[in-house]
Amino acid sequence: METRIKDQIKDIEQKYQVKVLYACETGSRAWGFPSPDSDYDVRMIYMHDLDWYLSLSDKKDTIEFMSEDGELDVTGWDIKKCLKLMWKSNGALLERVQSPVIYREEKNISSLLKEYSEKCFAPIATMHHYLGMAKNSFSEIDGRDEIKLKKLFYTLRATLACKWILEKDSVPPIVFMTMVNELSFDQNLKDKIVNLIGLKSGKTEKYIHPAEKDLNTFITNELMIASAAFEGLAGRKQREVDLDSLFKQIVKTY
DSSP states (O other): HHHHHHHHHHHHHHHHHHHEEEEEEETTHHOOOOOOTTOOEEEEEEEHHHHHHHHSOOOOOOOEEEEETTEEEEEEEHHHHHHHHHHHHOOHHHHHTTTTTTESOOOOOOOOHHHHHTTOOOOHHHHHHHHHHHHHTTOOOTTTEEEEEHHHHHHHHHHHHHHHHHHOOOOOOSSSHHHHHHHHHHHHHHHHHHHHHHHHHHHTOOOOOEEHHHHHHHHHHHHHHHHHHHHTSSHHHHHHHHHHHHHHHHHHHH
16 A cells, blocks of 8 residues: 555656655554544645746645545645645644655655644644534534444544643644644543554444444533633744745755
8 A cells, every 4th residue: 555655656756846845644554543444544744846936826736636545645745735734834734744654755854844833833733723623523422322432532633732832831732642642631542542442453444333432421521611711822932933935945955
């Protein structure tokens, strides 16, 4: 699959006349709790040649590809779009530059993007992203006797990201177990989460699981805390971040 992904990236470069600066895995395979039939969520950051940006017209700044078998889901964002999202402390971009699974990287650009994403980190903006995600996912399992285990993990991941923002005041890690290990909460719940990850690794995405009431209670309490704290969170921690210069550096150097 890695070879197939790298070949697809090359095909996309040729078709769209772009240079892929960075391509990584996101989704459950990057978060650390995939099922055997989980698809591959590949996310790219790419750039055009300089003349493409010297235009008065707005141009499409995304690329999307889905394989016929559904195994490979590829999405790309132009570097200019990425830097605009970085300025907004976009949660998806913050995850992307941290991915532990990298398929393509030009000249250590992930380190550069990660450095600037931390400078742009706005707790209130990132909390808005994860709190909405957690509430939406939780609404699909709360109060039910049987649930999709996949949805429980989606809810837990977003909930722990909210908890991380409140307790660590920093960008939440993409790797789920980093949050489980480093955040303070009941060890019995942590042990249960580890066991459920082991269970999920052998079940399909459609697997139905009995509701975990203690985890539901934990999620409910943490989301209440996050919701109550939301309005009091800070905006961007570093006011002056020169993303214009970073953009120029990237399009001229890479």
